[in-house]
Amino acid sequence: MAKVALIEDDRDLYELVEHTLRQQGHEVVGQRTAAGALPFLRSAKPDLVVLDVLLPEGDGIEICRLVRADQGLRQTPVIFLTALGSETDRVLGLEIGGNDYIVKPFSVRELAARVKIHLRAKPEDGDVLRSGPLELHRSQYTVKLDGDPVALTATEFRLLEHLMRHPGQVFRRERLLDAVWGDRRDVLERTVDAYIVRLRNKLEKDPANPRWIRSMRGVGYTFDDRGA
Numbered sequence: 001m002a003k004v005a006l007i008e009d010d011r012d013l014y015e016l017v018e019h020t021l022r023q024q025g026h027e028v029v030g031q032r033t034a035a036g037a038l039p040f041l042r043s044a045k046p047d048l049v050v051l052d053v054l055l056p057e058g059d060g061i062e063i064c065r066l067v068r069a070d071q072g073l074r075q076t077p078v079i080f081l082t083a084l085g086s087e088t089d090r091v092l093g094l095e096i097g098g099n100d101y102i103v104k105p106f107s108v109r110e111l112a113a114r115v116k117i118h119l120r121a122k123p124e125d126g127d128v129l130r131s132g133p134l135e136l137h138r139s140q141y142t143v144k145l146d147g148d149p150v151a152l153t154a155t156e157f158r159l160l161e162h163l164m165r166h167p168g169q170v171f172r173r174e175r176l177l178d179a180v181w182g183d184r185r186d187v188l189e190r191t192v193d194a195y196i197v198r199l200r201n202k203l204e205k206d207p208a209n210p211r212w213i214r215s216m217r218g219v220g221y222t223f224d225d226r227g228a
Helices: 011-023 037-044 060-069 087-095 108-120 154-165 173-181 189-203
Strands: 003-007 027-031 048-051 078-082 100-103 128-131 134-137 142-145 148-150 213-216 220-223
Touching (some): 003 037, 011 027, 011 108, 027 037, 037 060, 048 108, 060 078, 060 087, 087 100, 100 108, 128 154, 134 154, 154 173, 154 189, 173 189, 173 220, 189 213
Parallel strands (some): 003 048, 048 078
Antiparallel strands (some): 134 142, 213 220
């Protein structure tokens, strides 16, 4: 059984989500305001957070920033649940560290499915992936290159982690979408290309001639650690 923290100010919606998650066998703890959210989450130590954006006494974006900056919470998956559905809002939510972004109104079955996906993908403590000078610390949600930290968004981290866990395996774009973005229907295959470019720009000395993340023409992408 997983513990899910729910921060949502709408009473009816809170009760609906709480009921749905408990039917799935999860323990649900929560509050209906942004006030004291970080101390609450530190005390609750949830396995996943479901977070509204527009909240009394604050907002979910700032709460997510605090979660990602907190040593004890930074690896905790965060799912935004909000009425703000523009592309700009979605991108902001994901860029600041959200693992998923669900727009109201929504299907409770879809929410339950996404919760299941992110709980299944939660990193295991102490698991470090290495390829030469590149290190990915799953429990700390950090990446280092030559000992220096590399600033990655939550989605970039998940994509790199998935590739590093399967070196030499070639992934088609649709498989990477399933593994990293789950069942989100608003994400297109070209999104994978954009994130690969961003990862190369942050990790590779020569992004046009990458050492690690290689393209297989007409197929997809693979992580090559043979030169590590």
